[in-house]
Amino acid sequence: MTENIVTIRSLSKIYQQGEINVTALNNISVDIRSGEFLTLMGPSGSGKSTLLHIIAGVDRPTSGECRVQGIDVARLNESQLADWRNQNVGFVFQTFNLIPVLTAYENVELPLLLTRLSRKQRRHQVNTALDLVGLGDRTHHLPRQLSGGQEQRVAIARALVTSPSLVVADEPTGNLDSHSAQEVLGILQTLSKTAGKTVIMVTHDPKAAAFGSRSIHLEKGELTN
Amino acid sequence: MALPLNYNLRNVLVRWRSTLFTILGIALVVAVYAVMQAMAVGLAKSSQNTGDPRNMMVVRKGSTAESSSQVLREQVKLINYLPQIARDEKGRPLISPDVIVLFSLPRRDGSGEANVLVRGISPLGLALRPQVKLVAGRWFTPGKREVVVTQRMSSRFANFEIGGRFRGSGKELTVVGIMDGGNTAFDSEVWMDADEARSIFEREHYSSVLLRVTDEAAGKELAKHIETDKRLPLQALPETDYYSAQTKAAAPIRFLGNFLATAMSIGAIFAAMNTMYATVGARTREIGTLRVLGFRRRAVLASFLLEGALLSMLGGLLGCLLSVVFVVVLHNHSFGTLNFQTWGETVFQFQITPVLLLKALGFSLAVGVLGSLLPSLRASRLPVIAALKSV
Numbered sequence A: 001m002t003e004n005i006v007t008i009r010s011l012s013k014i015y016q017q018g019e020i021n022v023t024a025l026n027n028i029s030v031d032i033r034s035g036e037f038l039t040l041m042g043p044s045g046s047g048k049s050t051l052l053h054i055i056a057g058v059d060r061p062t063s064g065e066c067r068v069q070g071i072d073v074a075r076l077n078e079s080q081l082a083d084w085r086n087q088n089v090g091f092v093f094q095t096f097n098l099i100p101v102l103t104a105y106e107n108v109e110l111p112l113l114l115t116r117l118s119r120k121q122r123r124h125q126v127n128t129a130l131d132l133v134g135l136g137d138r139t140h141h142l143p144r145q146l147s148g149g150q151e152q153r154v155a156i157a158r159a160l161v162t163s164p165s166l167v168v169a170d171e172p173t174g175n176l177d178s179h180s181a182q183e184v185l186g187i188l189q190t191l192s193k194t195a196g197k198t199v200i201m202v203t204h205d206p207k208a209a210a211f212g213s214r215s216i217h218l219e220k221g222e223l224t225n
Numbered sequence B: 001m002a003l004p005l006n007y008n009l010r011n012v013l014v015r016w017r018s019t020l021f022t023i024l025g026i027a028l029v030v031a032v033y034a035v036m037q038a039m040a041v042g043l044a045k046s047s048q049n050t051g052d053p054r055n056m057m058v059v060r061k062g063s064t065a066e067s068s069s070q071v072l073r074e075q076v077k078l079i080n081y082l083p084q085i086a087r088d089e090k091g092r093p094l095i096s097p098d099v100i101v102l103f104s105l106p107r108r109d110g111s112g113e114a115n116v117l118v119r120g121i122s123p124l125g126l127a128l129r130p131q132v133k134l135v136a137g138r139w140f141t142p143g144k145r146e147v148v149v150t151q152r153m154s155s156r157f158a159n160f161e162i163g164g165r166f167r168g169s170g171k172e173l174t175v176v177g178i179m180d181g182g183n184t185a186f187d188s189e190v191w192m193d194a195d196e197a198r199s200i201f202e203r204e205h206y207s208s209v210l211l212r213v214t215d216e217a218a219g220k221e222l223a224k225h226i227e228t229d230k231r232l233p234l235q236a237l238p239e240t241d242y243y244s245a246q247t248k249a250a251a252p253i254r255f256l257g258n259f260l261a262t263a264m265s266i267g268a269i270f271a272a273m274n275t276m277y278a279t280v281g282a283r284t285r286e287i288g289t290l291r292v293l294g295f296r297r298r299a300v301l302a303s304f305l306l307e308g309a310l311l312s313m314l315g316g317l318l319g320c321l322l323s324v325v326f327v328v329v330l331h332n333h334s335f336g337t338l339n340f341q342t343w344g345e346t347v348f349q350f351q352i353t354p355v356l357l358l359k360a361l362g363f364s365l366a367v368g369v370l371g372s373l374l375p376s377l378r379a380s381r382l383p384v385i386a387a388l389k390s391v
Helices: A048-055 A078-088 A104-114 A119-132 A148-160 A178-194 B005-014 B016-048 B073-080 B194-200 B216-228 B239-282 B284-293 B297-329 B354-381 B384-389
Strands: A004-017 A020-033 A037-041 A063-068 A089-092 A166-170 A198-202 A214-219 B055-060 B095-106 B113-121 B133-137 B146-150 B165-168 B171-180 B189-193 B208-212 B234-238 B335-338 B345-348
Touching: A004 A048, A004 A198, A020 A048, A020 A198, A037 A048, A037 A178, A048 A063, A048 A166, A048 A198, A078 A089, A078 A104, A078 B284, A078 B297, A089 A148, A104 A119, A104 A148, A104 B284, A119 A148, A148 A166, A148 A178, A166 A178, A178 A198, B005 B016, B005 B297, B016 B239, B016 B297, B016 B345, B016 B354, B055 B216, B055 B239, B073 B095, B073 B208, B095 B165, B095 B194, B113 B194, B189 B194, B216 B234, B234 B239, B239 B284, B239 B297, B239 B354, B284 B297, B284 B384, B297 B354
Parallel strands: A037 A198, A037 A214, A089 A166, A166 A198, B113 B189, B146 B171
Antiparallel strands: A004 A020, A004 A063, B055 B208, B055 B234, B095 B113, B095 B208, B133 B171, B146 B189, B165 B171, B335 B345
């Protein structure tokens, strides 16, 4: 039996919007096993992105506990959290979020600049990551010289380059045509199946969710299945 | 670990329009600062260059300038016999009692009149000031109403050419020679015979006495002797010290330069701030992404500060270049300003020094860092989630 990489217990998140409290997550408990490709589904405003952000150490819960590899992420301070994200989590965004002035290579190299790797080691890892997403020949292109699908693949290479155990993706195919979407989903699926990465993907597209190994649904901040 | 430098460099270049205007604004401020300082340095330098370390200047006790000093003829006689004074090959003591007269003369360009400092020097006065060289014509003849003007003055005042005649205090004087003051305060003077000057301008006394001492120790001894001799209400000080004290002429320019630069730099700081706020606004999502990737707040802060500094340093470099071009173009021009020590017009050249350029660059750096401080702090404090959601 595989161990749990993420353990969530009684997690709640309440936003304050003016004088109104908005409950984004209400008393959620869930376990995510190492190596699975989990999809988080639900309508807009159901809290799926919030849950993803808390797991990834970008947001903090109002109450409850979220342990990733045994670490209560919410207890880390800002700097520790930044370091933790760099070492443990790879991010893929809906809007790719590449740095426009940096080349594909430089974008992928960014997270490695925070490590102690030598330039040569960095080059090796960046090239490996770019090869993995099939963009070994586009290293010196700027984001604007790439198609949307290619940009997202660069973003996946950037998420993988530090070899994180957890890859989180927030609507990664939301801005892509169906062909590019298939490619991106295929890569994420391969990561989980052959590289043993845990992939957590937020989507509201059932076709995209079909690539995952398990799906959980959220509605109004609560799990429905 | 910091963000790579070329990240900032390329961002600066990508927004080249706003970058260009900010750079031009800062360049202008830096150029004004550098040129004003170059003016002050030029003025100060003309005083600092003056003076021979072997010479002593004797003025009335308490006088800070020759023009407000008086040395009586009897006092000159007493000084003449002091043993510390060096002698020339003919055995004459190397001493020159000078008389200073100021009068107002018309400028060559017809823009009104300005005070000219006329120095009457004694026969050995030339030997005491070897840095002053005759470049055309001849030296004045003692006992005649003849003057020698400097090259720099000749371009600024009417009739200051060989054979030119002008009236000072009602007396007609003839220019017989042109001299070069060697970038010293003497560049702002007109020279003639001291006794002739005393007679035609009806001065009973001399203004100062310049003399050469045998060595430094003799100079100190002489100063001490004059200090203690009751018959001599005078003071002797090294000629170099006297002229360094005259660099005060540059103080108002320096003040004006600093004042202008301060006022303009406040404007430049706001311009830089505006640019950097716009930059942070346009890159909000990028900042959120960097933070998610693991860059800490202080890395973001440092990166934006660096970008502001980079922007202003480009402006600073351009400003330095502008000021150098300005000074080079005006190299052969002499400028004049009223010297508040002598009340005569002082001519000078703009002087750009490496130290001055470094100061100007430091100044532009300060503008950049101050201007980008608040925008950078804002960038580093953006909440990650909100930053990611920004369009």
